[in-house]
Amino acid sequence: MSQPLTIHYHRDFDGMVSAAVLARVLSERERGDICWKSVNYDQREDWHNFEAGARFGIVDFHFHPRAEYWFDHHPTTFLSEELRARYLEAHDTPNDRWAWDENSPSCPPLILKHAIRHWGYQPEARFLEMARWSDVIDAARFESVDQAIFGDEPALRIMRALTVAPTIDWVDELVGAMVQADLAGVANRADVEKAHQRASRNRDRALEQFPPTVAWKKDKVLLYDASSSQIRRERFAPFYHHPDIHYSVGVIPTRSGFHVTAGENPWNSPHSVGLAGAHIGNLMERYGGGGHRSVGGANPHDLPAARKVAAEIAEELRRAILEARPHGAV
Ligand SMILES: [Mn+2]
Secondary structure (H helix, E strand, O other): OOOOEEEEEEOOHHHHHHHHHHHHHHHHHOOOOEEEEEEOHHHHOOHHHOOOOOEEEEEOOOOOOOOOEEEEOOOOOOOOHHHHHHHHHHOOOOOOOEEEOOOOOOOHHHHHHHHHHHHOOOOOHHHHHHHHHHHHHHOOOOOOHHHHHHOOOHHHHHHHHHHHOOOHHHHHHHHHHHHHOOHHHHHOOHHHHHHHHHHHHHHHHHHHHOHHHEEEEEOOEEEEEOOOOOOOOOOOHHHHHOOOOOEEEEEEEOOOOEEEEEEEOOOOOOHHHOOOOOOHHHHHHOOOOEEOOOEEEEOOOOHHHHHHHHHHHHHHHHHHHHHHOOOOOO
16 A cells, blocks of 8 residues: 655645646556645745655645655746756656646646646546636736626636635645536535635725725826735735726735735736836845736835835836837827
8 A cells, every 4th residue: 555645735726726637637647545735835944854754746836856746837936956956957867747837827737738748648628627717817817807806707706715715624625626526516615605705795895995095196007005904905906996007016914014016907018008118026126026027026124115115116117117108109
């Protein structure tokens, strides 16, 4: 009897789908039991000793050299250069248990692709559907701000329900449901529906609370301060209330301090109107943060610092738009 293998996954929609897909695929490859459990960022502290002595896989989370199976799409997956080298070395020889593709919008499609190519897997239609929605959700490829905020498709109801997950174990239970059922089947569970209703009320409250947090809006850049813990947060609220902006920059609370977040409007990006715009991740690096071209963040040490950083970044983004504007145009 072989030791059970645990799939550790990132606790979000695409991480959950990744775990479900891998669990399903491995149920035909592995003789022992397959279990799954979400990981959190605190577990990176002692990453070297992670799950010492146990058999495990990791999906949608950091590379670990002892992972028997590992799939990720995050550019920041390697916690050290040494770990990156371990992965690259293994790839000099064919490795059919690990794959990384930082160009994949989400993690499940790369697991499916890998399983089809290396393990002769024939994907069930429901997993292809879950993978498609993972790309939409993880890369914020929603058709419209209305779909992002009010979308009623099963995947979007599950996504919203996750914002009010009552316990950590609940997420593991939903992965179990994804192994067995399609998205509609998971979304129609009574517990998911109940969580979705509660999350929708939170969303409505967050949309109401957003307008007074706006500090200013100039040249299609919006700066807001939602640092009060009394304010509920809806990620796309700035673009819902101000569909004309190219960028939003805000201060929000975290468990241990404050976070500066900045993002392009996915439905009115500077590029969509022919402007080069700025690289937000690079801007954030100046303040000890990071990110991608279109979205990024930083964690200044206190609230005054966070407000200052947010204002400076907003000004920088304004400048990027003004400089890109052709002469004479308004
Ligand atoms: Mn993820």
